[in-house]
Amino acid sequence: MYELVMTIGTQAVATAGIGTDQSTAGDFAAASRNFKKAAGIFDFLATTQLPQWLAKGGKLDDDALPAEAKIGVCRALKVLFLGIAQQMAVATVLMKEGTPNWGLLSKLSLGIAEQFEEFVVLMRSKAAATTKSRMNADFFTLITFQIEMQKANSLYFHARHYWEKELEYGLAIAMLNKAMSMTRTRETPTGKGLPEIQKKSPLKAIEKDLNTVKKHFAIVLKAWEKDNSGIYFDKVPLTLPAEKKLEKGVQMMKAEPYVLEDVEPVALILPGGDDGGGDDGGAADHDSDHELAKRLQEQLNAE
Numbered sequence: 530m531y532e533l534v535m536t537i538g539t540q541a542v543a544t545a546g547i548g549t550d551q552s553t554a555g556d557f558a559a560a561s562r563n564f565k566k567a568a569g570i571f572d573f574l575a576t577t578q579l580p581q582w583l584a585k586g587g588k589l590d591d592d593a594l595p596a597e598a599k600i601g602v603c604r605a606l607k608v609l610f611l612g613i614a615q616q617m618a619v620a621t622v623l624m625k626e627g628t629p630n631w632g633l634l635s636k637l638s639l640g641i642a643e644q645f646e647e648f649v650v651l652m653r654s655k656a657a658a659t660t661k662s663r664m665n666a667d668f669f670t671l672i673t674f675q676i677e678m679q680k681a682n683s684l685y686f687h688a689r690h691y692w693e694k695e696l697e698y699g700l701a702i703a704m705l706n707k708a709m710s711m712t713r714t715r716e717t718p719t720g721k722g723l724p725e726i727q728k729k730s731p732l733k734a735i736e737k738d739l740n741t742v743k744k745h746f747a748i749v750l751k752a753w754e755k756d757n758s759g760i761y762f763d764k765v766p767l768t769l770p771a772e773k774k775l776e777k778g779v780q781m782m783k784a785e786p787y788v789l790e791d792v793e794p795v796a797l798i799l800p801g802g803d804d805g806g807g808d809d810g811g812a813a814d815h816d817s818d819h820e821l822a823k824r825l826q827e828q829l830n831a832e
Contacts, residue, residue, distance in 0.1 A: 530582045531598070537578060537789070538597030541570035545610055552617060557624065561617035561782075568610040568784040575603035578789070592659045601655020605648050609672075611782045612644030616679075618782070631693065635686035639778030642679035645672055667731050670724050674732060677711055677723050678739075684708035685746065687775065692753065699763035700773060702753050707769060709746045712739070797821050 548563030579600045596602045619637050622629050649672060652661060685708040692701035715722035723739075726732045757763055798821065 530585070534574065534578055534582065534598050535595065537570060537574055538595070538603075541567050541574070541606070542597070544570065545613075548613075548617075552620075555624075557617040557620040561614045561621070562785075564610045564614035564617060565782060565785045566787070568607045568614065568782075569787040571603045571607040571610065572784045573787040573789070575600050575607065579603065592657060596656070596660050596664065599656065599660060601651060602660060604655065605651035607784060608644050608651065609648040611780070611784060612641050612648065614782045615641050615644070615780065619682075628693070631686045631690035633779070635683045635690060636775060636779040637781065638679050638683035638686060639775050640780040641778070642676050642683065643778050644780060645676045645679065648672065649676075670730070671732065674724050681708045681711040683775065683778070684711065691773075697763070698753065698757045698761045699765040700769075702750065702757060702765045703767075703769055705746065705750050705753065709743070709750065712743055712746070797825075 544563050545567035548560040548567065551557075551560035551563065574597070579598065583600075597606075615637060619634060619641070622634060649669075684704050688701045688704035688708065691697045691704065711722060713722045714725050718724075724732070726736050726739075757765070
């Protein structure tokens with residue numbers, strides 16, 4: 530059962546790896562599909578395969594098991610990969626020509642942040658401390674970065690919605706200002722803003738892109754403030770009205786169901802059905818698996 534679980538878990542990680550390569554290549558639609566497949570495989574492990582293993586009543590040392598062989602972690606990974614799949618959907622929309630639906634993008638980005646937050650909660654409540662200690666700490670730093678960045682993106686998209694659709698120019702400026710504040714480096718490990726990108730941090734790879742996003746926010750804000758001060762004269766609120774903020778994001782991705790095909794197990798017997806020892810039913814009826822495997826190996830070596 531352990532071998533089967535780890536094989537399925539490896540398939541899930543490999544499928545997510547394919548999605549990562551597709552994302553890097555810019556094929557976000559295909560990447561989204563593979564992340565949904567990975568989510569479906571981890572969901573299958575969490576709801577079907579691992580419970581079957583536990584139901585057999587075997588003595589398992591939970592702390593010794595890999596993360597992929599634990600129900601709580603698999604539940605968390607399902608949520609994580611659904612969030613990443615939704616990221617790919619947002620990227621797909623942004624790559625298309627024309628003006629996107631800013632209101633929908635703001636809800637989708639907030640939904641991504643909520644899924645990443647749910648992943649963190651599940652890992653804290655369902656994964657043993659020993660399991661988390663064996664995982665790279667930089668991975669959780671990346672998740673923290675993603676949560677804050679997706680919330681900032683949501684505010685930015687929402688600001689574009691109010692500027693272009695609702696014509697509430699002051700509110701749009703206030704929202705964009707808030708989004709920009711969320712992209713600043715936090716002063717303390719638990720403070721507001723993005724985690725510090727240190728020299729040896731894997732986040733260093735996205736620092737250039739982050740600076741490009743910050744520069745874009747600043748350019749848009751400057752243009753809006755110029756137009757508002759010279760044309761619209763709309764009051765900029767000091768705080769965002771509660772009724773104007775999104776209460777909840779949208780989570781549109783569904784895990785692709787995974788089916789483990791039924792196959793006939795390969796019988797551990799010698800070719801020909803017996804060992805040539807007479808009519809006693811053959812060695813396969815009496816010998817242990819160990820003995821059969823030993824004889825088979827001897828026969829292979831002789832050939």
